Amino acid sequence: MAVTDRYGADVLSTDWRAPKRGRAQPVEASAGLVVEDVDTGWCGAVVLVEKAGGMQVVHLEDRRGRRKGFPLGPGFLVDGKPVILTPPTAARRAQVQAAERAASRTASGSVAVRAQQARVASRSRIWVEGKHDAELVEKIWGDDLRVEGVVVEMLDGVDDVTALIKDFAPTPDRRLGILVDHLVPGTKETRIVGEASKVSRHVKILGHPYVDVWQSVKPARLGLTAWPVIERGRSWKHGILEELGWPHTTQTDVALGWKKILASVRSYSDVEPTLLASVEELIDFVTVPSSDRE
Secondary structure, X not given: OOOOOOOOOOHHHOOOOOOOOOOOEEEEOOOOOEEEEOOOOOEEEEEEEEEEOOEEEEEEEOOOOOEEEEEOOOOEEEOOEEEEEEOOHHHHHXXXXXXXXXXXXXXXXXXXXXXXXXXXXXXXXXXXXXXXXXXXXXXXXXXXXXXXXXXXXXXOOOOOHHHHHHHHOOEOOEOEEEEEOOOOOOXXXXXXXXXXXXXXXXXXXXXXXXXXXXHHEOHHHHOOOOOOOOOXXXXXXXXXXXXXOOOOOOHHHHHHHHHHHHHOOOOHHHEOHXXXXXXXXXXXXXXXXXXXXX
């Protein structure tokens, strides 16, 4: 007589812990792949995978053309099944090729000069407002400035810039370029610059319209469509960090937040054109050949 096993097969012989939808499988985040973010329900096609703020970010575009960035990895669905998005191998090969091409260029886009030592510092200078401005200029134009022998120095604001220019005593061979934050009509900075510019024709003062140099970094580098708007009376930098969901209460938080933002900048293409134009013009001004000086 046959014995019927009313319990069926051994339940432990199967993957009994597997979720109803199955276990997540690795899938390349190739362009055009339609995926859904589990946490937010955002559904869109992959348009870009990049490294931003020290992490891999995948950008999804929905059917209305809106884009949003998400950390690459688990937490996505493809056709209702869980997946772990991985960097596309084709894109990775393209990145290597792009890096090889970029090796012949500096971060500013200039032709890289190899096996040439930095020149002894010239007498001309470029002044910028604050440490973060100096670090951004160094990251993009540092190679160019070393070749030209131009030193970038920090200003503690522009309130006393007229007196500082007089102390510097510019000449045709000792030029001074100054980069000013938030240089827009009607501001205190504009009035100060107007007076300071009269001190010497061997000084050029240019600026950018952004509240802070942070804002000159293209928001897409941080997975944003635009920088958050911070209301008057609220610390701009602390407010930005809070809106980004980053630690924001101390100066250490501000310093670490800026490091993340600066790390997202790879070259001149990651910075707004207004800043690029001003810095390039200042560099040209202070490095004009002696034969062309008046």
